Amino acid sequence: MREVPQPAPDRIVPVAGHPLVVGIVPGQPDLVALTAAAWATDLRVPLYFAYADQERVVDEEYPDGTVRHSSLQPDVVDDSWLRRQQAILSFLNGLIGDRVPWEFRYLAGRADRALTHLARAVGASAIVVGARHPSSTERVHEFLAESVGLHLSRHQHRPVLVVPLSVVDWKAPAPWK
Structure with missing residues (x-):
C-alpha cells in the first residue's frame, strides 16, 4: 500500500507571496x-477564484491550474457552461474589480479534488470556501455527502478557511420545543 503524505511542518506553504484559492458557486452570497x-488585500497576495462544474469531466489538467473539460454526456452539445462562466466573471468583475489581483478558473468534477489540483498548481497557501446552511430536507444529504470544506480538510494539507454564511442563534429556543 502506498503511503499518503500527511500534513506536517515541512509541507506548510508560506503565506507571504502565495495566493489563496477560493471556491465559489453561482448564487452564493457575496x-x-x-x-x-479582504484576506488577500491584507496578505498582499492574489486570488484564484474557481468553480468546479460537476456536470463536466476533466479531460486534461494543465500546470497553471486550468483544465480541458467535456460534458458527462458526450453526445449532447451543451455550451451552458460558457454562459455560467461569463456570469461568474461578470459577478467577480462587479464585486471585486481591481481591488486585488485575481484570476478565475472554470474547473470540472468534484469540487474538493478540483480545488486541491488548482491549489497545488498555483502554490496556494490556503483554500477559502463558503459554508452551506442546508434546509431541513438537505441536512441528511449534507451529513452523508459531507461538505466541500470538510472533504478538503481531510484530503489535502493546506488550511481551509470556511466562511460562515448563516449561524445558529444559541440563545433562541430549539424549534422542536
Missing part, C-alpha cells in the same frame, strides 16, 4: 468572495 478579497 460574503465568500469579499472575505477572500
Whole structure:
C-alpha cells in the first residue's frame, strides 16, 4: 500500500507571496468572495477564484491550474457552461474589480479534488470556501455527502478557511420545543 503524505511542518506553504484559492458557486452570497478579497488585500497576495462544474469531466489538467473539460454526456452539445462562466466573471468583475489581483478558473468534477489540483498548481497557501446552511430536507444529504470544506480538510494539507454564511442563534429556543 502506498503511503499518503500527511500534513506536517515541512509541507506548510508560506503565506507571504502565495495566493489563496477560493471556491465559489453561482448564487452564493457575496460574503465568500469579499472575505477572500479582504484576506488577500491584507496578505498582499492574489486570488484564484474557481468553480468546479460537476456536470463536466476533466479531460486534461494543465500546470497553471486550468483544465480541458467535456460534458458527462458526450453526445449532447451543451455550451451552458460558457454562459455560467461569463456570469461568474461578470459577478467577480462587479464585486471585486481591481481591488486585488485575481484570476478565475472554470474547473470540472468534484469540487474538493478540483480545488486541491488548482491549489497545488498555483502554490496556494490556503483554500477559502463558503459554508452551506442546508434546509431541513438537505441536512441528511449534507451529513452523508459531507461538505466541500470538510472533504478538503481531510484530503489535502493546506488550511481551509470556511466562511460562515448563516449561524445558529444559541440563545433562541430549539424549534422542536
